[in-house]
Amino acid sequence: KAGVTQTPRYLIKTRGQQVTLSCSPISGHRSVSWYQQTPGQGLQFLFEYFSETQRNKGNFPGRFSGRQFSNSRSEMNVSTLELGDSALYLCASTSQGNEQFFGPGTRLTVL
């Protein structure tokens, strides 16, 4: 089975812009979770989608949003980018055995 894939792998944006990141889960996995990883805060949960519905949400401002499509692929969007949004964004899909499999991440740099 192919692993979790994320696109793009690297992204450079400027303050004020918006960005959309994409995640394709492992085939058959219906849950997709997003995390932000930074040197200062570590790994922090953003949100989780299951069957196109947001099931859990972390403590991030409303500029961070996401969605999931009927094929379980997920996107996250960050609007009005700030310098502090520079991070590695990880996507994970959860198996029926409740194991999370992580993607390689998207490295976002905000200038």
Next chain:
Amino acid sequence: AQRVTQPEKLLSVFKGAPVELKCNYSYSGSPELFWYVQYSRQRLQLLLRHISRESIKGFTADLNKGETSFHLKKPFAQEEDSAMYYCALRRGSTLGRLYFGRGTQLTVWP
């Protein structure tokens, strides 16, 4: 509230020496505990989960509810064990959400 603490940011041992990576948690319910590992230039991957009680790559971890700990141990460290290790907690009610510790960078010297 739940919290995962990994007190050591860096840990160095020599090859063949025992290694223990500490993880303490706070959570009033019954958590599920995990260890994830990230080798250089690779993605985060599951190493152990407490409910499976398996030994993976020689590593073991026992959940101690009295001490609220889930320390990762290996009797004889190998150079290929050098990596970043994260302890994570999941509440039973939020299956898709993991609470991570800040991680411990393990270096095994030859």
